[in-house]
Amino acid sequence: RDKVFVFNTFFYQKLTEKQPSISILNKNHRSSVGRFEWIKRNFAKVKSWTKKVDIFNMDYIVLPINDEMHWYLVIIVKPALAVVPQRTEDVDQARKRGSFRENPDTFIVVLDSLPDPNDVKRKCVLDILRDYLECELADKRGSQEELYLDRTRIGALYPVGVPHQENYVDCGLFLLQFAEAFLTKPPDEKMLRQGARWKEWYPWFDHSMKFMREKISGRLRSLVSAKAWQQLETYEHQQGRGVSIETTALMIDRLCTYFNLIM
Secondary structure, three states, rough: OOOOOOOOOOOOHHHHOOOOOOOOOOOHHHHHHHHHHHHHHHHHHHHHOOOOHHHHHHEEEEEEEOOOOOEEEEEEOOOHHHOOOOOOOOOOOOOOOOOOOOOOOOEEEEEEOOOOOOEEEHHHHHHHHHHHHHHHHHHHHHHOOOEEEOOHEEEEEEEOOOOOOOOOHHHHHHHHHOOOHHOOOOHHHHHHHHOOOOHHHOOOHHHHHOOOHHHHHHHHHHOOHHHHHHHHHHHHHOOOOOOOOOHHHHHHHHHHHHHHOOO
């Protein structure tokens, strides 16, 4: 647990707000410079979020990402493996989209239950997060220790056969199950490098996924009083349905009150 850092769910949204008009998909110098400067500007707004932790000491950095009402999970594995005492790569070349070594030293693992090949930001998540790591290292350690991020040492890993949701509402459940599976039994270095199929990593995933709703419900019940839970059930009964896309907006204030959570 001490070697795992989980970002706030608003972190990635803040890091990628006010997307520039330039295409961040192009693999050319102008696009890579524009993308990096965009992330560098936004980094100033989020750098305080890690003021009490050195993320380069972490084995896993967990990022729950919400993009256009869709949740997916990204896990950065051992970013320190990409830290070097001096630059050896061409920085401009390394910042171009999708640029990394044939045999990277570490990975950014993307777990998406509803992939969209037309989503620009999802296509560029590797480059955006490498931009962030470069800024973070320079801000927290680079000026004092003269350390640099060799971006080419960080590869993208999309495990083969990741389970897909069968509707448009279960992405949050899949994100939670992805996180639980990965952090309960992280794949070893050999598995990461071989790019094993998901079922070889977690053959029990589909079975445990069936119980995620019950698990969340049980957790919520443990956090609130019986009276508060009864009020929620009464509200759902009055609406003629459980919590859904239609009732979520109306429920937010009530849930904050019932569960006594700070959002």
